[in-house]
Amino acid sequence: xxxxxxxxxxxxxxxxxxxxxxxxxxxxxxxxxxxxxxxxxxxxxxxxxxxxxxxxxxxxxxxxxxxxxxxxxxxxxxxxxxxxxxxxxxxxxxxxxxxxxxxx
Amino acid sequence: xxxxxxxxxxxxxxxxxxxxxxxxxxxxxxxxxxxxxxxxxxxxxxxxxxxxxxxxxxxxxxxxxxxxxxxxxxxxxxxxxxxxxxxxxxxxxxxxxxxxxxxxxxxxxxxxxxxxxxxxxxxxxxxxxxxxxxxxxxxxxxxxxxxxxxxxxxxxxxxxxxxxxxxxxxxxxxxxxxxxxxxxxxxxxxxxxxxxxxxxxxxxxxxxxxxxxxxxxxxxxxxxxxxxxxxxxxxxxxxxxxxxxxxxxxxxxxx
Numbered sequence: 001x002x003x004x005x006x007x008x009x010x011x012x013x014x015x016x017x018x019x020x021x022x023x024x025x026x027x028x029x030x031x032x033x034x035x036x037x038x039x040x041x042x043x044x045x046x047x048x049x050x051x052x053x054x055x056x057x058x059x060x061x062x063x064x065x066x067x068x069x070x071x072x073x074x075x076x077x078x079x080x081x082x083x084x085x086x087x088x089x090x091x092x093x094x095x096x097x098x099x100x101x102x103x104x
Numbered sequence: 105x106x107x108x109x110x111x112x113x114x115x116x117x118x119x120x121x122x123x124x125x126x127x128x129x130x131x132x133x134x135x136x137x138x139x140x141x142x143x144x145x146x147x148x149x150x151x152x153x154x155x156x157x158x159x160x161x162x163x164x165x166x167x168x169x170x171x172x173x174x175x176x177x178x179x180x181x182x183x184x185x186x187x188x189x190x191x192x193x194x195x196x197x198x199x200x201x202x203x204x205x206x207x208x209x210x211x212x213x214x215x216x217x218x219x220x221x222x223x224x225x226x227x228x229x230x231x232x233x234x235x236x237x238x239x240x241x242x243x244x245x246x247x248x249x250x251x252x253x254x255x256x257x258x259x260x261x262x263x264x265x266x267x268x269x270x271x272x273x274x275x276x277x278x279x280x281x282x283x284x285x286x287x288x289x290x291x292x293x294x295x296x297x298x299x300x301x302x303x304x305x306x307x308x309x310x311x312x313x314x315x316x317x318x319x320x321x322x323x324x325x326x327x328x329x330x331x332x333x334x335x336x337x338x339x340x341x342x343x344x345x346x347x348x349x350x351x352x353x354x355x356x357x358x359x
Binding site for chain 2: 003004006007008009010011013014015017018019020021022023024025026030033035036037038039040041042043044045046047048049050051052053054055056059061069072073076077080081084085086087089090093094097098101
């Protein structure tokens with residue numbers, strides 16, 4: 001695997017996303033559907049990554065005692081909903097994971 | 105990774121030095137504005153530093169060489185995307201899909217770009233390039249109260265530079281520490297769980313309407329149903345389905 005070209009491609013794309021509206025300011029107005037869709041991007045993209053990580057074990061949906069990540073994820077979701085604190089969410093999720101792993 | 109996509113900055117504005125409201129004193133020097141940005145960002149490093157260390161550890165566990173893992177922090181410079189990239193490298197995904205996944209994750213930065221664009225419009229291009237590179241969740245959250253304040257200091261961009269620089273420097277140090285310590289830590293801790301946990305911390309506070317809840321539910325369900333597709337391509341379909349569901353529901357709620 002050649003790391004440098006891959007990192008450069010990812011970095012350039014990330015930069016262009018951040019530069020996009022700053023570069024175009026005053027010269028271009030994005031279409032309405034694009035502006036309406038933008039707020040949903042992080043929710044849809046990140047949830048699509050998280051949910052399979054929590055529910056699936058080797059491709060199968062597992063919601064029982066043998067899936068500590070599912071239960072630890074629920075704890076983290078509850079903490080995130082109640083406290084909106086990034087560090088606390090991550091810490092409680094790890095604490096729950098290690099506790100469930102230890103109990104199992 | 106605090107998130108401010110709803111417009112309300114998660115970072116607290118620094119106390120003092122206010123000109124009645126949130127604004128900087130209009131006469132503030134560029135150096136003072138730069139330091140103000142650094143001070144606004146420092147509390148966020150408490151959350152970012154452990155995240156950076158864990159990234160370094162996870163990258164090594166995915167088989168990425170230490171130097172490449174460290175260089176990713178300056179070449180890509182996007183925490184959640186770096187986590188995902190490390191995971192996809194570990195899963196043996198094709199390069200094109202990895203670039204696409206990074207783009208999808210970082211598309212939220214277009215929101216910040218649109219938000220700060222009117223403020224940066226009068227600046228020379230070298231400033232726009234520099235501040236675009238540094239435009240992260242945290243730097244935006246720390247600087248936006250000062251950037252959008254009225255009356256705005258003509259040096260307000262130095263505050264965004266200070267916040268962006270502080271985060272950049274902290275992120276480099278933290279990932280370096282993770283890369284150096286990575287081989288010492290046991291693999292059984294499940295540190296890669298930091299990725300879903302971080303995303304939970306970002307997403308859950310964002311879900312404040314039925315349309316946003318619909319976007320999350322549809323994206324999550326489709327992602328599970330399509331999980332068997334090769335190289336996580338189901339992730340794209342799921343994200344687009346969630347996006348469409350949220351936008352359509354919001355549109356129908358307005359009519």
